[in-house]
Amino acid sequence: MPPLPTLSTPVTEWVASVRELTQADAVYWVEGSDAEYGNFIDQLQRSGELQKLNDAYYPNCFLARSHPSDVARVEHLTFVCTAKQEDAGPNNNWMAPAEARAKMRGLFSGCMKGRTLYVVPYCMGPIDSSYSRCGVEITDSAYVVINMILMTRAGRIALERISREGKFVKGLHSTGELDPNRRFVMHFPEDLAIESFGSGYGGNALLGKKCHALRIASYQARNEGWLAEHMLIVGLTSPHGQTQYVAAAFPSACGKTNLAMLIPPESMPGWTVTTVGDDIAWLHPGADGRLYAINPEAGYFGVVPGTNRKTNRNAFEMIQRDTLFTNVALTADNQPWWEGLDAGSPVIDWQGRPYEPGNGPAAQPNSRFTVAAKRNPSYAPEADSPRGVPISAIIFGGRRRGVTPLVYEARDWNHGVLVGASVASETTAAAIGQAGVLRRDPMAMKPFAGYNYGDYWSHWFAIGQKLKNPPKIYHVNWFRRSDDGEFLWPGFGENLRVLDWILKRCSGQAAANESAIGNLPRPGDLNLDGLDVAEAALDELLSINVGEWRAEAADMARYLDEFGERTPAQLRAQVAALQQRLG
Ligand code: OXD
Ligand code: MN
Numbered sequence: 001m002p003p004l005p006t007l008s009t010p011v012t013e014w015v016a017s018v019r020e021l022t023q024a025d026a027v028y029w030v031e032g033s034d035a036e037y038g039n040f041i042d043q044l045q046r047s048g049e050l051q052k053l054n055d056a057y058y059p060n061c062f063l064a065r066s067h068p069s070d071v072a073r074v075e076h077l078t079f080v081c082t083a084k085q086e087d088a089g090p091n092n093n094w095m096a097p098a099e100a101r102a103k104m105r106g107l108f109s110g111c112m113k114g115r116t117l118y119v120v121p122y123c124m125g126p127i128d129s130s131y132s133r134c135g136v137e138i139t140d141s142a143y144v145v146i147n148m149i150l151m152t153r154a155g156r157i158a159l160e161r162i163s164r165e166g167k168f169v170k171g172l173h174s175t176g177e178l179d180p181n182r183r184f185v186m187h188f189p190e191d192l193a194i195e196s197f198g199s200g201y202g203g204n205a206l207l208g209k210k211c212h213a214l215r216i217a218s219y220q221a222r223n224e225g226w227l228a229e230h231m232l233i234v235g236l237t238s239p240h241g242q243t244q245y246v247a248a249a250f251p252s253a254c255g256k257t258n259l260a261m262l263i264p265p266e267s268m269p270g271w272t273v274t275t276v277g278d279d280i281a282w283l284h285p286g287a288d289g290r291l292y293a294i295n296p297e298a299g300y301f302g303v304v305p306g307t308n309r310k311t312n313r314n315a316f317e318m319i320q321r322d323t324l325f326t327n328v329a330l331t332a333d334n335q336p337w338w339e340g341l342d343a344g345s346p347v348i349d350w351q352g353r354p355y356e357p358g359n360g361p362a363a364q365p366n367s368r369f370t371v372a373a374k375r376n377p378s379y380a381p382e383a384d385s386p387r388g389v390p391i392s393a394i395i396f397g398g399r400r401r402g403v404t405p406l407v408y409e410a411r412d413w414n415h416g417v418l419v420g421a422s423v424a425s426e427t428t429a430a431a432i433g434q435a436g437v438l439r440r441d442p443m444a445m446k447p448f449a450g451y452n453y454g455d456y457w458s459h460w461f462a463i464g465q466k467l468k469n470p471p472k473i474y475h476v477n478w479f480r481r482s483d484d485g486e487f488l489w490p491g492f493g494e495n496l497r498v499l500d501w502i503l504k505r506c507s508g509q510a511a512a513n514e515s516a517i518g519n520l521p522r523p524g525d526l527n528l529d530g531l532d533v534a535e536a537a538l539d540e541l542l543s544i545n546v547g548e549w550r551a552e553a554a555d556m557a558r559y560l561d562e563f564g565e566r567t568p569a570q571l572r573a574q575v576a577a578l579q580q581r582l583g
Pocket of ligand 2: 230253279
């Protein structure tokens with residue numbers, strides 16, 4: 001497309017300077033049309049980067065395989081480069097901006113020789129929403145381009161908005177040589193800029209997602225008075241026809257996509273669940289004192305293994321067509337295959353080798369689907385509303401074998417900030433490193449908060465001050481296990497029983513027991529019709545062990561010390577009050 005040079009001088013100037021640095025052979029401006037998407041798919045098939053899947057079962061679906069060392073986010077190589085180290089905080093790796101820029105200059109210098117430089121203008125959020133923010137990603141990967149087209153509102157419409165606003169996040173990406181020793185994801189929040197080199201993996205390379213919509217946006221949100229959070233947004237309509245929206249934060253690969261697309265159990269007829277977003281929420285105080293959410297994304301980049309008709313029927317149906325698969329296995333008749341799929345069997349593993357059980361899982365545990373959100377059978381049209389949706393409840397959660405009950409309710413917003421800050425979870429395959437290790441992951445933002453957590457919590461308290469009608473705040477744990485390792489709660493669609501209680505609490509229609517950590521339902525407060533959970537399991541799920549919680553609170557107090565003077569006094573006071581209630 002013609003690059004609209006007269007409309008977008010700041011973009012064209014930046015593109016020209018990057019071309020000079022990278023020595024790209026050609027420059028291509030992404031327009032965002034369906035025909036163009038098709039051309040990219042053809043090109044990637046010709047180059048062997050995409051393989052067409054069985055068209056009879058998976059129409060318009062393709063498989064990409066990444067380098068085996070490039071399958072997840074690289075938190076240890078991800079940096080926040082603020083002028084002052086304290087502004088990035090102990091929660092981020094930090095490098096001085098000048099040093100980081102020089103290092104990246106060295107890597108980008110001449111790196112696109114013989115390659116095409118693609119310019120992807122994109123808008124995070126509905127194109128006509130004042131809450132949305134734009135960016136431009138420059139990349140030398142056509143795979144990244146097609147993912148960005150599915151995940152954002154990309155192309156001409158975004159460039160037009162940028163031309164009007166003049167402000168955009170600059171994201172520069174090259175896959176380089178995929179050498180893990182020459183791989184960095186650098187953020188310059190003070191300059192609204194991102195530089196990512198040496199990885200083609202989603203979270204490192206699709207710069208609109210984690211890099212922009214969370215790390216840079218969280219920083220921007222603090223300056224502008226809103227929140228950028230690692231949260232799904234779901235609409236729940238009760239059998240009485242009342243619709244309420246809930247935002248929920250869980251660490252990566254803890255079931256956000258499943259909760260966002262929940263299928264009500266048969267024993268709870270009359271409920272409708274719709275998806276506004278599955279990973280990121282931008283939350284703004286509204287004029288009426290409520291909190292409003294938009295989903296900045298337009299597609300899903302979800303974990304494939306475990307997806308089936310029972311765990312997530314909507315996602316399963318959604319990825320039967322028009323989907324990009326990355327790092328799944330293949331059946332003999334060229335259908336995608338992954339662990340947890342209840343049909344077929346793998347013959348080729350995710351690395352393209354004949355499948356051998358001794359080589360580990362057939363599909364990479366962090367293998368992904370990329371698909372436009374509109375393909376979701378439960379897509380909420382409100383996802384395109386420029387005003388966003390009003391949030392009744394915020395839910396935090398983690399993957400924990402013990403300690404945290406199935407659900408509890410914060411006493412008020414300020415206590416809720418502690419509840420969110422206390423999220424801890426066992427690590428998953430979404431990031432490189434050992435899975436299954438318990439780590440603190442406040443608000444599920446550990447890998448994504450673009451500034452010092454101490455300042456971030458202060459900002460949460462400040463947002464609470466602006467809300468006359470704040471959402472109620474909850475904590476859930478779907479992953480609690482018995483002493484012999486069995487999950488105590490069935491999870492998936494049955495989680496609606498917990499959401500039902502939460503929504504009734506929000507409208508003053510359900511009771512709870514006050515406890516030291518917050519309000520818990522009694523077994524009789526949950527709708528358990530048609531659910532087979534042993535009484536003893538329920539008692540365990542809905543009770544707290546004071547000894548364990550004293551240890552938890554002491555650990556939290558120690559954790560907050562890591563942030564020194566930046567830890568808000570209010571948060572310390574919340575921990576002290578919790579300790580006092582625990583006795
Ligand atoms: C994701 C993640 O990809 O959290 O959403 O890692
Ligand atoms: Mn995520």
